[in-house]
Amino acid sequence: MTANPSPAHRWIRWPAGDTSPRLGYGADYNPEQWPREVWKDDIRLMREAGVNIVSLAIFSWARLQPTADSWDFGWLDEVMDLLHAGGIAVDLATATASPPPWLTALHPEILPVTRTGETLWPGARQHWRPTSPVFRTHALRLVEELASRYANHSALAAWHVSNELGCHNVYDYSDDAARAFRIWLRERYGTLDALNHAWGTAFWSQHYSDWEQLLPPRLAASHPNPTQQLDFKRFSSDALRDHLRAERAVLSQITPDVPVTTNFMVMGETRGMDYASWAGDVDFVSNDHYVHPGPQGLDELSFSANLVSGIAGHRPWYLMEHSTSAVNWQHVNQAKLPGELARDSLLHVGHGADTVAFFQWRQSAAGAEKYHSAMVPHAGPDSEVFRAVTALGRTLQALAPVAGSTRKPARAGIVFDWDSWWTAEHDSHPTALLRYRQEALDWYSAFLALGVRADVVPTGTDFSGYDVLVAPVLHVVPTELAECLREFVETGGHLVTTYFSGIVDQHDHVHLGGHPGALRDLLGIRIEEFAPLPEGTEVRLDNGNRATLWTDAVTVTAPDVLTLARYADGPQTGRPALTRRAVGTGSAAYVSTRLGPEQLCGVLAQLLVAAGVDSELPEAARGRVDLTVRQNGGADFWFLANRTDAPVPLPGVEGELLAASAEPDHQAGTVVLPPRAVAVLRRPRSAA
Numbered sequence: 001m002t003a004n005p006s007p008a009h010r011w012i013r014w015p016a017g018d019t020s021p022r023l024g025y026g027a028d029y030n031p032e033q034w035p036r037e038v039w040k041d042d043i044r045l046m047r048e049a050g051v052n053i054v055s056l057a058i059f060s061w062a063r064l065q066p067t068a069d070s071w072d073f074g075w076l077d078e079v080m081d082l083l084h085a086g087g088i089a090v091d092l093a094t095a096t097a098s099p100p101p102w103l104t105a106l107h108p109e110i111l112p113v114t115r116t117g118e119t120l121w122p123g124a125r126q127h128w129r130p131t132s133p134v135f136r137t138h139a140l141r142l143v144e145e146l147a148s149r150y151a152n153h154s155a156l157a158a159w160h161v162s163n164e165l166g167c168h169n170v171y172d173y174s175d176d177a178a179r180a181f182r183i184w185l186r187e188r189y190g191t192l193d194a195l196n197h198a199w200g201t202a203f204w205s206q207h208y209s210d211w212e213q214l215l216p217p218r219l220a221a222s223h224p225n226p227t228q229q230l231d232f233k234r235f236s237s238d239a240l241r242d243h244l245r246a247e248r249a250v251l252s253q254i255t256p257d258v259p260v261t262t263n264f265m266v267m268g269e270t271r272g273m274d275y276a277s278w279a280g281d282v283d284f285v286s287n288d289h290y291v292h293p294g295p296q297g298l299d300e301l302s303f304s305a306n307l308v309s310g311i312a313g314h315r316p317w318y319l320m321e322h323s324t325s326a327v328n329w330q331h332v333n334q335a336k337l338p339g340e341l342a343r344d345s346l347l348h349v350g351h352g353a354d355t356v357a358f359f360q361w362r363q364s365a366a367g368a369e370k371y372h373s374a375m376v377p378h379a380g381p382d383s384e385v386f387r388a389v390t391a392l393g394r395t396l397q398a399l400a401p402v403a404g405s406t407r408k409p410a411r412a413g414i415v416f417d418w419d420s421w422w423t424a425e426h427d428s429h430p431t432a433l434l435r436y437r438q439e440a441l442d443w444y445s446a447f448l449a450l451g452v453r454a455d456v457v458p459t460g461t462d463f464s465g466y467d468v469l470v471a472p473v474l475h476v477v478p479t480e481l482a483e484c485l486r487e488f489v490e491t492g493g494h495l496v497t498t499y500f501s502g503i504v505d506q507h508d509h510v511h512l513g514g515h516p517g518a519l520r521d522l523l524g525i526r527i528e529e530f531a532p533l534p535e536g537t538e539v540r541l542d543n544g545n546r547a548t549l550w551t552d553a554v555t556v557t558a559p560d561v562l563t564l565a566r567y568a569d570g571p572q573t574g575r576p577a578l579t580r581r582a583v584g585t586g587s588a589a590y591v592s593t594r595l596g597p598e599q600l601c602g603v604l605a606q607l608l609v610a611a612g613v614d615s616e617l618p619e620a621a622r623g624r625v626d627l628t629v630r631q632n633g634g635a636d637f638w639f640l641a642n643r644t645d646a647p648v649p650l651p652g653v654e655g656e657l658l659a660a661s662a663e664p665d666h667q668a669g670t671v672v673l674p675p676r677a678v679a680v681l682r683r684p685r686s687a688a
């Protein structure tokens with residue numbers, strides 16, 4: 001396995017002379033939306049809230065370069081100076097996220113084109129083609145101007161490349177994209193023969209005889225070639241990363257000592273960017289996260305933050321955006337309950353965030369995001385939100401000793417793989433109902449319910465430190481990955497995988513001879529036919545579980561395979577549904593159907609017993625408290641987040657209370673965590 005590029009890790013450059021450990025606290029700051037008089041008030045309130053860093057100029061291109069050949073930096077100079085005088089550092093954006101009207105009027109050829117051939121017009125934001133040479137030239141010119149102007153400004157703490165690269169423009173099907181895609185394909189395959197083989201073009205008369213014939217998967221008469229689709233996804237992620245690299249190259253030349261980052265979007269269903277492959281291109285990882293309310297909303301926050309930490313190699317990262325309360329872009333935008341603002345923030349800190357920032361500082365009075373919450377809401381500083389913001393600022397100050405500590409690896413890991421995500425959900429598959437991330441999240445929810453810590457780690461991670469590895473719907477398994485999993489099991493690791501795993505190689509070609517091809521021998525099973533279930537139907541297993549989405553016609557092929565449960569009705573009646581094969585001191589287990597988070601608990605508990613992995617939490621807290629642990633040379637920091645709306649006792653949990661978002665109660669010597677509260681305990685460092 002090729003390891004993921006590891007981030008070099010250069011952290012925020014705090015203002016000279018100030019080396020005391022601290023966590024960052026701040027927001028996106030958009031002063032251009034407000035008259036000058038407000039700016040001084042902003043700085044005063046930021047200080048009151050404990051803000052020490054802001055992201056600036058993210059959407060300022062039109063203000064900084066009002067026309068093709070005029071610049072206006074005066075206002076930004078003033079804001080930079082004001083912030084610096086207020087002791088607030090700046091994560092300065094390169095301002096290239098949203099091209100100004102003069103640029104799109106002059107060069108409409110930078111506008112992205114959808115799969116169906118429609119142009120994405122200006123009027124919103126991020127209306128640029130990642131592969132447009134014209135856009136690139138203009139963007140880099142702006143980067144150069146900004147970098148030269150602020151190179152020596154004392155407030156400059158980090159560079160923020162563009163913003164949420166690919167949020168709205170990840171898939172562009174324009175002629176620029178087609179040209180760049182051809183170059184990418186040439187680099188990947190070298191020859192047309194290799195490409196024709198990889199794409200399986202013998203099928204449906206798709207053989208290519210000239211590179212010029214190759215196109216992005218535009219709207220077609222029927223199912224577009226699956227490998228073409230997969231490669232276009234890989235290419236589109238790489239094209240955005242290429243933009244990041246281009247901006248970074250300019251910055252590194254002018255300000256070699258200033259760290260560079262860009263905000264990833266590891267959250268919800270944002271899937272276009274393979275961030276594991278971007279980690280080496282930033283000095284520190286940053287992420288944006290918004291909660292999607294619902295039964296697994298909080299699990300999803302924890303899952304995403306956890307994966308960010310995995311991408312960051314467990315080193316500290318920067319939470320660039322989350323919300324103080326409601327967002328404006330969901331179907332119904334729910335306000336946060338008291339306590340949730342701090343809990344959500346501190347969950348990220350537990351997962352390794354050393355800076356906590358919000359979108360945005362002051363809630364807009366106009367524009368598409370005027371109903372999105374902020375640190376200073378429409379109501380002004382005399383508000384619940386601002387009081388909660390200020391309280392969080394104090395909590396983060398008390399947590400200064402945590403700064404620079406790394407996240408303590410868990411004994412269990414969940415493997416997350418972008419290729420599998422992209423490929424498993426392609427059209428023309430056994431079912432259109434499969435959701436890759438949901439299956440991974442369900443396993444994570446099961447870990448949370450059992451109170452057992454698990455890391456979410458991208459493929460390419462060194463798995464050798466884990467005792468248990470869950471690889472849900474690991475659909476794309478090239479030979480090296482199969483080897484790596486075999487070695488994991490043979491050296492005593494316990495692997496669990498599920499339906500539709502191990503099916504294809506890196507070109508999306510089926511491993512022949514029976515499923516799950518690449519993992520068949522390791523699991524000691526063979527499947528001749530997939531048997532997905534119709535929507536809304538379920539079948540029973542003989543352990544009482546109810547299964548949906550998928551079943552497999554499993555045959556056991558190795559004598560040492562244990563059948564843990566069988567299908568009790570439906571077409572697979574009597575066949576194995578859950579199997580486990582002991583391999584030396586390790587094991588390889590298979591779950592052939594979708595069980596959902598509650599039922600997975602039972603399955604997981606059984607497997608964890610076999611692996612000797614137990615919860616670190618007292619019984620009373622399991623499922624109700626999300627435990628994350630950070631560590632430095634001297635101490636472990638236990639972040640205990642109450643996931644519920646009721647108090648949770650923590651009998652037997654000891655440590656020095658470093659900080660809490662709400663003061664814990666004490667009942668007969670037992671610490672009781674208030675509803676939705678987070679407490680952080682410092683404890684003597686224990687072995688890994």
Ligand code: GLA
Binds near residue numbers: 290327
């Ligand atoms: C994204 C963007 C911000 C803002 C927020 C709103 O994360 O980066 O500019 O639009 O969403 O949630």
Ligand code: GLA
Binds near residue numbers: 329
């Ligand atoms: C996407 C992003 C959010 C936000 C919205 C705005 O959903 O994930 O962060 O930017 O777009 O429309």
